[in-house]
Amino acid sequence: MLKLYGNLRSRATRCIWMLEEMGEPYELLETSVRPDDLQNPAYLRLNPNARIPTLVDGDTVLWESMAINLYLAQKPGPMHAASAAVAGLAAQWSFWAILETEALLLDLLSHRVLLVEHVRDPSHVERNTLLLQKPLGILNQSLSGREHLAGDSFTVADLNVASILAWGKLSRLDFSPHPSVARWLERALERPAYKRMWDSRRKVSGGL
Numbered sequence: 433m434l435k436l437y438g439n440l441r442s443r444a445t446r447c448i449w450m451l452e453e454m455g456e457p458y459e460l461l462e463t464s465v466r467p468d469d470l471q472n473p474a475y476l477r478l479n480p481n482a483r484i485p486t487l488v489d490g491d492t493v494l495w496e497s498m499a500i501n502l503y504l505a506q507k508p509g510p511m512h513a514a515s516a517a518v519a520g521l522a523a524q525w526s527f528w529a530i531l532e533t534e535a536l537l538l539d540l541l542s543h544r545v546l547l548v549e550h551v552r553d554p555s556h557v558e559r560n561t562l563l564l565q566k567p568l569g570i571l572n573q574s575l576s577g578r579e580h581l582a583g584d585s586f587t588v589a590d591l592n593v594a595s596i597l598a599w600g601k602l603s604r605l606d607f608s609p610h611p612s613v614a615r616w617l618e619r620a621l622e623r624p625a626y627k628r629m630w631d632s633r634r635k636v637s638g639g640l
């Protein structure tokens with residue numbers, strides 16, 4: 433059975449969402465971000481970065497959440513990337529989302545939600561919101577007149593990008609200047625597999 437090291441309050445949720453979409457049996461091996469979980473020799477042998485998530489599939493060990501999902505999309509089933517074009521677009525959009533949006537969205541989330549109130553800095557919110565307009569504009573253009581990023585059904589391209597943009601929703605980012613992104617993200621986050629992941633997360637964390 434597939435084994436995923438991580439937890440429901442981390443980037444492992446991207447891979448959990450993917451596994452739920454696939455309907456593939458998997459075991460979530462609860463791993464926190466504490467040094468005793470990440471810095472121990474057994475875990476470092478799997479992931480020398482001392483980060484989560486890590487996927488173990490028989491002899492194959494993979495880290496980097498987006499790469500894990502792109503790997504899972506090679507397996508048969510509902511999330512299979514059916515053509516080289518879909519696989520290529522999924523890689524393109526995944527790298528793009530990590531490079532162009534993830535750091536900005538994480539900093540926005542930190543200064544809107546995650547940090548204790550007295551250290552939140554509104555200038556970070558302003559800056560990140562401003563810098564996100566360019567990539568969001570590009571995504572909006574790509575989604576105008578179409579429902580998905582690659583091909584004509586929901587694929588790992590949509591899942592990987594939406595899993596990052598979900599941080600924008602949690603940060604109360606105003607998506608209204610980018611209506612196609614707003615509609616596409618709503619649809620992605622309405623999916624039963626995402627809701628199952630989110631419900632499990634709520635149970636363990638009591639909210640965000």
Ligand SMILES: N[C@@H](CCC(=O)N[C@@H](CS)C(=O)NCC(=O)O)C(=O)O
Pocket residue numbers: 441442443444465482483484485495496497498
């Ligand atoms: N680019 C990596 C980032 C992994 C990452 O930073 N994971 C965080 C949890 S969300 C972590 O393990 N942090 C522990 C640390 O940095 O010490 C991925 O997408 O998998």
